[in-house]
Amino acid sequence: MPISPRQLTASLLAADHIAERHVIAAFLAQTATQPAPNPFPETSVGAVSQVWRQRAAEFQSFAVEAAGLTCLLATLSGLSLDERLMQEILRAGPHTVNVFHRGDGCRIVGAVLYGKPGVALPVLPIPRTKRLGPAPRSGALGMPGQLDLFA
Template sequence: MPISKRQLAASLLSTLRIEARDMMVGFLQLETTKFLDAPFANTRAAVVRQVWGTRGMEFRALDIEVVGLCELLHTLQALPSETPLVQEILRSGPHTLYVFHYGDGCQIVGAVLHGKANIPLPVSIVPRRGRKRSRIHSASASSQLDLFAAVSA
């Protein structure tokens, strides 16, 4: 049974080691984000490690923005090479999201979101439930106002 965007988003949100998970989930929630046929959907940890290690070098050379790659490679280093993984590929416009899981769609190994050369990542995409940054920003703004009030008194 194929995984849904909703299930994939919920699984990504629960994977705390992926720092950019809010951005990735926001990308998943776009109407324009669609699943692509993954030519090698069933793969192994060693293959993913090799492919994404090489892509990391290519991304640096071509000035392609990417998030999640370091976490994915770090997680893959801890897995036995023969560990079976499933690859999901989603695209919207110039951006592509790759998500790797153990086959159940629930336990996410890692995810990588990237664009094309000289195209920034969609940083403004944050899911409704995951707007932690705006809360942090408003808390720091109120602290700044308190500081000004103390200085002018």
């Protein structure tokens, strides 16, 4: 049974080992992102590793931008080749995301967001938790040159 995009988004945000998880999660959270046909929902670390190493070479050759690929390959290299994984595939427009988890949708092994050759990754709104610093307070705006110790 496929995992809902909402659950995948939450699980992906908790996956600290994926450097670009916020970009991928923002893509998953878009209403246009929908589950896609998935010919191999159940797979193995060995199969995923082989497929994505090949895709990494193809992506480089064909100028395909990807987020999460390096982290996926690094994580897979530390796992047993026969370990079972589940794959979720979601699409919106020219972009696709493949998410790999251990079968419960909660323990994300890796995820890759990519587009068609020559198409940039989508520019998505930054989640509120990732914005730099708190919003300025009205009292902190008035005096230029004054140091605000609470900012």
